[in-house]
Amino acid sequence: MSTNEPNIEEKYDFSAIQDRWLGIWDKLAPFNTADVPDDAPRKYVLDMFPYPSGDLHMGHAEAFALGDVLARYWRGQGFSVLHPIGWDSFGLPAENAAIKRGIDPREWTYQNIEQQKTSFRRYATSFDWSREIHTSDPEYYRWNQWLFLEMFNKGLAYRKDSPVNWCPNDQTVLANEQVVDGRCERCGALVTKKKLNQWYFKITDYADRLVDDLSLLEEGWQSKVLSMQRNWVGRSNGADVTFEIEGRAEPITVYTTRPDTLFGATFMVVAADADLAAELVAEADAETRIKFQDYLEEVKKANDIERQATDREKTGLFSGRFAINPVNGEKLPIWISDYVLADYGHGAIMAVPAHDQRDLDFAKAFDLPIRIVVDTEPVDGADAVVDPAESGIALPGAGKMINSGKFDGLTKAESIPAIIADLEERGLGHASKNYRLRDWLISRQRYWGTPIPIIHCGDCGEVPVPSSELPVRLPESAGLDLQAKGASPLGAAEDWVNVPCPTCGKPAKRDSDTMDTFVDSSWYFLRFLSANSEEVAFDVNEAKKWAPVDHYVGGVEHAILHLLYARFITKVLHDLGYVDFVEPFTALLNQGMVLMDGSKMSKSKGNLVEFAGELDAYGADALRVTMAFASPPEDDIDWADVSPAGAAKFLARAWRISKDVTTPSGSIADDGDRALRRETHRFLADAPALIESYKFNVVVARLMELTNVTRRAIDSGPGAGDPAVREAAEVLATALNIFAPFAAEDMWANLGFPAPVALVRWKDADPSLLVADSVTAVFQVNGKVRDRVDVAPDISAADLEAIALASEGVQRAIGEGQIVKVIVREPKLVNIAIKA
RNA sequence: GCCGGUGUGGCGGAAUGGCAGACGCGGAGCACUCAAAAUGCUUUGUUCGAAAGGACGUGUGGGUUCGAGUCCCACCACCGGCACCA
Numbered sequence: 001m002s003t004n005e006p007n008i009e010e011k012y013d014f015s016a017i018q019d020r021w022l023g024i025w026d027k028l029a030p031f032n033t034a035d036v037p038d039d040a041p042r043k044y045v046l047d048m049f050p051y052p053s054g055d056l057h058m059g060h061a062e063a064f065a066l067g068d069v070l071a072r073y074w075r076g077q078g079f080s081v082l083h084p085i086g087w088d089s090f091g092l093p094a095e096n097a098a099i100k101r102g103i104d105p106r107e108w109t110y111q112n113i114e115q116q117k118t119s120f121r122r123y124a125t126s127f128d129w130s131r132e133i134h135t136s137d138p139e140y141y142r143w144n145q146w147l148f149l150e151m152f153n154k155g156l157a158y159r160k161d162s163p164v165n166w167c168p169n170d171q172t173v174l175a176n177e178q179v180v181d182g183r184c185e186r187c188g189a190l191v192t193k194k195k196l197n198q199w200y201f202k203i204t205d206y207a208d209r210l211v212d213d214l215s216l217l218e219e220g221w222q223s224k225v226l227s228m229q230r231n232w233v234g235r236s237n238g239a240d241v242t243f244e245i246e247g248r249a250e251p252i253t254v255y256t257t258r259p260d261t262l263f264g265a266t267f268m269v270v271a272a273d274a275d276l277a278a279e280l281v282a283e284a285d286a287e288t289r290i291k292f293q294d295y296l297e298e299v300k301k302a303n304d305i306e307r308q309a310t311d312r313e314k315t316g317l318f319s320g321r322f323a324i325n326p327v328n329g330e331k332l333p334i335w336i337s338d339y340v341l342a343d344y345g346h347g348a349i350m351a352v353p354a355h356d357q358r359d360l361d362f363a364k365a366f367d368l369p370i371r372i373v374v375d376t377e378p379v380d381g382a383d384a385v386v387d388p389a390e391s392g393i394a395l396p397g398a399g400k401m402i403n404s405g406k407f408d409g410l411t412k413a414e415s416i417p418a419i420i421a422d423l424e425e426r427g428l429g430h431a432s433k434n435y436r437l438r439d440w441l442i443s444r445q446r447y448w449g450t451p452i453p454i455i456h457c458g459d460c461g462e463v464p465v466p467s468s469e470l471p472v473r474l475p476e477s478a479g480l481d482l483q484a485k486g487a488s489p490l491g492a493a494e495d496w497v498n499v500p501c502p503t504c505g506k507p508a509k510r511d512s513d514t515m516d517t518f519v520d521s522s523w524y525f526l527r528f529l530s531a532n533s534e535e536v537a538f539d540v541n542e543a544k545k546w547a548p549v550d551h552y553v554g555g556v557e558h559a560i561l562h563l564l565y566a567r568f569i570t571k572v573l574h575d576l577g578y579v580d581f582v583e584p585f586t587a588l589l590n591q592g593m594v595l596m597d598g599s600k601m602s603k604s605k606g607n608l609v610e611f612a613g614e615l616d617a618y619g620a621d622a623l624r625v626t627m628a629f630a631s632p633p634e635d636d637i638d639w640a641d642v643s644p645a646g647a648a649k650f651l652a653r654a655w656r657i658s659k660d661v662t663t664p665s666g667s668i669a670d671d672g673d674r675a676l677r678r679e680t681h682r683f684l685a686d687a688p689a690l691i692e693s694y695k696f697n698v699v700v701a702r703l704m705e706l707t708n709v710t711r712r713a714i715d716s717g718p719g720a721g722d723p724a725v726r727e728a729a730e731v732l733a734t735a736l737n738i739f740a741p742f743a744a745e746d747m748w749a750n751l752g753f754p755a756p757v758a759l760v761r762w763k764d765a766d767p768s769l770l771v772a773d774s775v776t777a778v779f780q781v782n783g784k785v786r787d788r789v790d791v792a793p794d795i796s797a798a799d800l801e802a803i804a805l806a807s808e809g810v811q812r813a814i815g816e817g818q819i820v821k822v823i824v825r826e827p828k829l830v831n832i833a834i835k836a
Numbered sequence: 837g838c839c840g841g842u843g844u845g846g847c848g849g850a851a852u853g854g855c856a857g858a859c860g861c862g863g864a865g866c867a868c869u870c871a872a873a874a875u876g877c878u879u880u881g882u883u884c885g886a887a888a889g890g891a892c893g894u895g896u897g898g899g900u901u902c903g904a905g906u907c908c909c910a911c912c913a914c915c916g917g918c919a920c921c922a
Contacts, residue, residue: 224916227840231918238922256922269922312920339920349922357837358920396837436921560917629860631848641848643861649875650860698850701859708859778855783903785855812889823902829854833902 010659012652014619017746021755022121025745030756031071031126036080044082044546045071046525048554048562051088052112056119056611058594058601058639059555065624065739066591066633066696067553068125072738073691075126076762082546083126084528086133087113090141091517092170092186095448095482104477105448109136119611123620124741126758131531135520136448140527142471143537144519145453147569149464150576152454156202157442159462164441166194171484172445173198175516176438177232177561193300199452199513200439203568207435210567211235213582220587222634225559229567232560234436239420241350241429243268243323243332247283252276252323255345255434258355259423260415263404264373265350266363267333268323269316271340272299274347277319280334284320291317292336299338314339314362325350326428327419328405337362345434357394364392374412375399440565442516447474447482447489449514457501457508466502472510488512521562522569525549525584543579552585556634559590589694592636601639609639621740622648628739629700651743654707654732658747660714663726665752672724676713678769679706680728685765687735696739703735726751734760779804780831781813797824804830 036042047067050060071083089109098105113134120127133140151157165174169189173196178185203210211233214226238257245252254268270277272295281292295317316337323332332350339358340349353363354372363370370389376397377385388394398412407415423429443452451472453465465472475496480489491497491512501508529542548570563585570584593600596607614623625647630637669677683706690699710728714720730751737744737757748757772793777800779787787809791800801824804810810832817834824830 222841224840228917231839234918234921236921254922258922314920337920339922341921344921351922356922358922361920434921436918556916629848635842635849638848641861643848646861652875695850697848698859701850704859776855780854780903783854783901788855821902823854825854829903831854831902 012655012743014621014648014651014742017742018122018619021742021745024755025124028756029129030759031081031083031128032130033080033082033128034130038545040080041078042082042546043071043074043079043550044525044548045074045551046084046528046549046553048552048558049086049088049521049524050116051091051093052109052116053093054112055115056123058609058611058614060116061123061611061614061623062594062627062637063553063555063591064120064123064125065627066589066694067551068624069628069691069696069738070551070553070589071126072741072758073688075758076734076738076760077688078761081126082131082528083128084131084133084531085120085125085127085129086131086524086528086531087116087135088517088521088524089113089134089136090449090514090520092172092446092448095446098448098477099482105482106136106477109448110134119615122615123624126741131528133524133527133531135450135517135524138471138473139534140524141450141520143523143527144450144515145465145470145472146467146537147519147523148515149453149467151201151572152462152464154572154576156205156572157199158202159197159199161195161197163193163195164198165191166196167191169484170446171486173441173443175441175518175561177440177518177564198441199443199511200441201519201568203440203565204435204437206568206571207233207235207437208433209571209582210437210564213567213571216583217586217588220585222588222590225556225563225588225590228559229564232437232564236434238432238434239416239423239429240346240432241326241423242427243326243350245334246322246324246331248280248321252348253346254348254350255432256350258352258416259419259429260401260404260407260410260412261352261355261373262325262327262350262419263401263407264352264354264371265325265330265332266353266369266371267335267351269335269337269340269349269351269359269362270319271342271347272296272316272336272338274340274342276347277336280319280321281336288317288320292319295336302338314358314365316362316366318366326423326426333368335362335366335368343438344436353394354388355395357396360388360392360394364389371403373401373403375402440516440568442519443513444516445486445488446484446514447477447480449517450519451490452511452513452515454511455499455501455508456511457504457506459506460501460503460508463501463503463508469502488514490514518562518565522565523573525552525566526573526579538578540578547579548581548583549585551587551589553589553591555593556590563588589633591633592631595636595638597640598638614644618644618648619742621651621743624741625651625700625739628696631697633694633696650704650707651736651740653711654703654736655743655747655750657707657710657714657725657729658733658750660720661726661729661751662721663723665726667723667726669723669727672727673713673718673722674724674769674773676709676717676722676724676728677766678772679709680724680731681765681769683735684731684763685767685770691738699735700739703732703739706732731763733757734762775827777804777827778829779807779810780829781810782833783831784813786810786813791827793827795827797826800824800826800830804832 045067047064071081074081094105094109097108148157165179167174167184167189169187174184179191182191184191211230214229236257238255239259240253240255242251242253281289316335319334319336321334323334325332351359353360353370355374376395376399401407401410401415410418420431451474453472455463455465457463475493480493482489497510497512499508499510526538526543529546530536530539566584571582573579574582596609601608622644626642626644630642683702687699713725733744733747734757745755745757774790775793777789777791778785787807789803801822814834819832820835821833
């Protein structure tokens with residue numbers, strides 16, 4: 001097969017070029033990684049796999065362009081690069097579309113996949129298609145079930161009754177991570193609470209490691225994402241303190257981050273919706289019991305948005321009971337309120353109104369005592385500390401302890417360990433940590449997901465499906481009512497749901513819920529390593545060779561959810577002995593969004609830019625260059641501010657150089673024009689560091705510069721026959737390949753080489769060419785540039801100083817002034833400090 | 837409230853403490869054309885000046901330094917995360 005047929009076009013014609021190479025690339029399959037030698041240097045470059053809803057959009061166009069730049073770059077550096085693609089193809093939109101149109105979710109999903117696949121091919125993404133995966137295939141989701149059972153056997157998957165987030169619109173439960181501002185992340189409906197029996201993954205067991213291991217990612221992840229992850233886990237350090245309760249055998253434990261304020265506790269508060277509150281008032285007088293019932297009703301009615309409003313008035317009631325402060329034996333009234341949360345800490349707090357704003361608000365509302373126990377600095381430039389009882393402003397700052405018995409005089413830093421030690425000695429408390437993170441709720445009451453591989457038996461309880469019977473396939477959707485109704489549609493598939501118990505053989509029922517699709521995506525990067533294996537989820541040895549992922553590319557909208565789950569599952573797989581690393585993604589590139597006229601694109605706003613339309617108008621190369629050149633990758637791109645036509649113009653200029661070269665291939669570049677060669681090799685020397693630090697926009701700018709100087713060399717320099725021009729053109733083709741694969745391939749063919757240019761190793765920079773013949777020295781007077789002179793790069797400090805002092809511009813600037821000091825940084829700078 | 841980030845021409849953006857504005861978009865002028873588009877060339881931070889040449893200029897105010905967009909302190913604005921989390 002001849003891959004370098006002569007090009008007939010005399011002008012850059014992106015659509016002819018695309019047509020010419022697509023078919024050839026299909027046959028060459030240059031990105032297949034089936035037979036990589038064991039000792040080959042490797043990189044794993046992965047884009048977050050797409051959810052196949054309709055065609056690709058401009059956001060995909062950016063993310064996948066950038067991922068492809070990295071994959072192609074490392075190939076050019078001689079690495080074997082794994083750059084796979086798959087489809088996150090389970091999930092609600094397919095189901096909703098299916099309901100709306102009365103078709104199988106499978107049909108809708110796999111049609112969209114075909115469309116996106118076609119678009120990816122036209123976009124020249126360098127995927128290894130032999131490893132393609134679909135999470136909605138039984139061949140994939142059986143390994144979700146395998147993972148679930150591994151976790152079930154380790155006690156990391158469990159079922160519990162708990163109030164859960166419920167989306168009344170989608171009629172399914174939601175993970176905490178899917179509730180944003182009290183609303184369903186997907187549809188925006190107000191989320192309510194519902195008490196349900198649901199499956200959880202025990203991510204809280206890994207809370208400390210999920211925070212601590214972030215330090216391993218400081219090199220490769222944006223600090224923004226690290227802090228988002230840290231915030232989400234929400235670890236706080238403090239102490240558990242035990243309070244005896246009058247008339248109750250069991251004491252109550254509270255969690256506090258300020259044990260140093262223990263002497264300032266003047267009451268205790270129990271969360272209204274905690275079981276403890278109901279128990280405490282059970283023996284109270286009738287009036288209190290009725291008041292409590294009314295209050296509890298009120299609290300339950302409030303949705304999260306109302307409840308979370310921080311400027312709400314404090315409400316509550318006295319329980320009639322008292323606690324004993326362990327440090328001073330004082331009797332503290334126990335109050336009940338909804339400002340304390342039932343599911344954080346122990347659902348009860350010690351209230352220190354002088355030093356906590358919330359407690360102070362409550363104390364003032366119910367006229368409770370306020371006692372200062374920390375001598376804080378005055379705030380906001382005030383002369384003296386104002387009594388919180390007067391000002392209504394609590395004093396949360398640090399200071400020396402007062403009114404605290406034997407602890408008086410200690411600073412906050414000293415007193416916290418001292419008090420904890422004292423409590424510990426007396427068995428009344430200990431240091432403790434708390435987390436905002438909750439266990440990951442993974443059950444969903446919907447059809448289009450992975451069936452949970454558990455059989456419920458009246459006698460044996462929760463029985464795992466034997467691994468020989470995996471996968472538990474989804475029943476056909478035909479005949480099932482997929483309409484959201486709060487119970488899984490699978491429950492109605494009689495033939496499917498009724499099975500004998502694997503243990504005792506009696507009639508039993510399959511679990512009819514499906515898994516959260518974030519389970520699918522929490523380990524898919526490992527499935528690519530053995531995408532076609534029927535024996536294992538992934539081969540442990542392949543994981544040793546390829547994983548973890550070297551570059552993970554995707555939107556910052558997944559900075560919490562998906563990344564936290566993937567990190568968690570990776571640690572679980574590590575503990576189970578399947579992988580030898582603890583973090584899945586060594587480096588993370590979060591590209592910004594593609595906007596139009598300052599806002600997110602949407603059909604309803606009328607500012608939608610269609611991927612297919614741009615592709616037709618400018619071609620894949622111009623689109624990819626535009627994405628890379630627009631801004632640093634993390635920043636948003638406003639499509640109104642960029643110019644795909646400009647990118648196309650640049651590509652045409654670069655392409656034309658390859659047509660103009662007249663030197664035959666194999667000519668000796670050493671004989672070529674030195675100035676042009678220096679530019680070429682400066683590019684080769686600088687490009688790797690720029691790409692590896694994701695400064696793609698600068699690399700494109702440098703390619704434009706190289707194109708411009710080569711053009712000038714042809715038109716008004718040494719001419720098209722100079723070997724340096726050929727060298728520049730070859731470097732342009734190999735480097736441009738990472739941004740504009742079609743144009744680069746065509747240039748490579750124009751220069752007489754066979755496809756694919758994508759597997760050509762980049763030329764090394766020649767260090768001897770990086771030394772300039774002369775450099776421009778800058779002469780400053782008091783830091784202002786007054787003159788410039790070209791000098792030899794190895795000029796001595798004394799010579800340079802002499803030239804500077806003699807220069808006309810410097811003399812004029814010095815005038816009558818007196819020279820105080822001369823700084824010489826040969827060969828580039830002299831700065832003369834003068835006194836007027 | 838706590839934590840993190842960002843502020844540079846008309847616009848997107850460059851700049852190991854050493855020539856601010858690379859590269860591009862847009863604008864202006866010119867060439868080619870009957871004309872337009874496309875393409876090419878020149879020019880383009882603000883301001884004073886005929887020019888030569890000045891002055892000013894990286895959110896604001898201070899500081900360190902021979903020299904600051906870059907480092908330090910304080911502030912302002914915007915963006916993001918968390919938030920009655922004890």
